Amino acid sequence: MRVRLPHNKHFRTRQCQQRYLSETAFQTPASLYSFSEEEKMMKETVARLAAEKIAPLVRKMEEESKIDPGVIELLFENGLMGIEVDTQYGGSGLNFFATILAVEEISKVDPPLSLLVEIQNSLVNALIKKIGTPEQKEKPLLVSKWSSSFCLSESHSGTDAFALKTVAVKDGSDYILNGSKMWISNSDVASLFLVMANAKPSAGYRGITCFIVERDMPGFSVGKKENKLGMRSSGTCMIHFDNVRVPESNILGEFGHGYKYTAGFLNESRIGIAAQMVGLAQGCFDATIPYTLERKQFGHPIYSFQSMQHQIAHIATQIECARLLVYNAARLVENGQPFCKGIFNGKILCIRDSRNCNSEMHRLDGWRWFHKRFPTGKVLQRL
Ligand SMILES: Cc1cc2nc3c(=O)[nH]c(=O)nc-3n(C[C@H](O)[C@H](O)[C@H](O)COP(=O)(O)OP(=O)(O)OC[C@H]3O[C@@H](n4cnc5c(N)ncnc54)[C@H](O)[C@@H]3O)c2cc1C
Numbered sequence: 001m002r003v004r005l006p007h008n009k010h011f012r013t014r015q016c017q018q019r020y021l022s023e024t025a026f027q028t029p030a031s032l033y034s035f036s037e038e039e040k041m042m043k044e045t046v047a048r049l050a051a052e053k054i055a056p057l058v059r060k061m062e063e064e065s066k067i068d069p070g071v072i073e074l075l076f077e078n079g080l081m082g083i084e085v086d087t088q089y090g091g092s093g094l095n096f097f098a099t100i101l102a103v104e105e106i107s108k109v110d111p112p113l114s115l116l117v118e119i120q121n122s123l124v125n126a127l128i129k130k131i132g133t134p135e136q137k138e139k140p141l142l143v144s145k146w147s148s149s150f151c152l153s154e155s156h157s158g159t160d161a162f163a164l165k166t167v168a169v170k171d172g173s174d175y176i177l178n179g180s181k182m183w184i185s186n187s188d189v190a191s192l193f194l195v196m197a198n199a200k201p202s203a204g205y206r207g208i209t210c211f212i213v214e215r216d217m218p219g220f221s222v223g224k225k226e227n228k229l230g231m232r233s234s235g236t237c238m239i240h241f242d243n244v245r246v247p248e249s250n251i252l253g254e255f256g257h258g259y260k261y262t263a264g265f266l267n268e269s270r271i272g273i274a275a276q277m278v279g280l281a282q283g284c285f286d287a288t289i290p291y292t293l294e295r296k297q298f299g300h301p302i303y304s305f306q307s308m309q310h311q312i313a314h315i316a317t318q319i320e321c322a323r324l325l326v327y328n329a330a331r332l333v334e335n336g337q338p339f340c341k342g343i344f345n346g347k348i349l350c351i352r353d354s355r356n357c358n359s360e361m362h363r364l365d366g367w368r369w370f371h372k373r374f375p376t377g378k379v380l381q382r383l
Helices: 014-027 037-064 069-077 096-109 111-131 201-207 258-294 306-334 340-364 366-370 375-382
Strands: 148-151 167-171 174-185 192-198 208-214 220-225 236-247
Touching: 037 069, 037 096, 037 111, 069 111, 096 111, 096 258, 096 306, 111 148, 111 174, 111 192, 111 258, 148 174, 167 192, 174 192, 174 208, 192 201, 192 236, 192 258, 201 208, 208 236, 208 258, 258 306
Parallel strands: 148 192
Antiparallel strands: 167 174, 174 236, 192 208, 220 236
């Protein structure tokens, strides 16, 4: 990058210019891999937890189509369900980048679990932190006990999300919610739901308002789990509102601004989904390389064949490119800079490369990828 030097007499000599440039360079992180102490600690702690405590349970969770309650407790105990929540509210008080690192590390062993962490941190907690009232922020259960879901999609409104039909009708100081949501991740285990409902249908999408709904509110129910091809341990259900009475104080942010919050925060959350793809591809890569060193054909480890090494180098490069796009987008968010173009490119690349990397890894893995017991095969189900 070309640095523009200040135009004044002190900067005329080369010596002054060089000093200025070296001072400026010192302030600029050397690379996207420059982590703060807290970020480093987050990455290492989550990597250790994932390898030691989560990985041994992944197969069981996948087969039972359910996240082990002990694993969710572990996430809370280690501050991973309130990463950016201020310490005064019991959270870890870290930054968005720390969330991205945590999501990436968990995804290396279990993407469905990282979806729980991603939605809790970069959608639910992030929205409450940014637009919640002090009373809403003080809800300690979200950092200590309660998982959460973000509820927007309905059977007929997916991409056209603001065509949603769930309504909220004012009744005294409450709102009465009616309707159904579909494809709601984590709703099998969540206790708190951020629900987009239209409280003024005559105003079109400008009536969409965000409500905080709790699982035990009368009239609220969770339907059966979708029988998905992949991400099976992540519970995805329909949820129903049958005259659910929600106090006005449970409106999150401003009345009729739900569409703005949705658009803004789903963009940030896309960085988390892209980080998930990077972690998934890296996990698959890490699981396959040792096998290529171990497995012998024609009297040599298959890793030693040059064509194998070309493929491995190509996959490693794809993963690295995707990761750098994700890290860059996360730093832009943190610095309040425009990030949408970066993350749209990033998400497309991460999803495509994650798929490519995994199918390439399947080739390197020989017959093993077709077996449920080995990570590459299971990874295919999680995309
Ligand atoms: C595993 C899983 C978990 C999910 N979790 C959640 C959750 O927690 N909360 C939640 O609210 N939702 C959730 N969703 C729903 C998800 O957000 C929707 O699937 C998504 O918004 C797309 O909607 P749709 O599937 O109805 O596709 P549709 O909107 O029906 O689209 C079908 C196809 O048409 C294309 N298309 C649509 N409109 C246009 C257009 N104008 N121009 C060009 N192409 C177009 C789409 O890109 C897509 O390829 C989840 C979905 C899945 C599969």
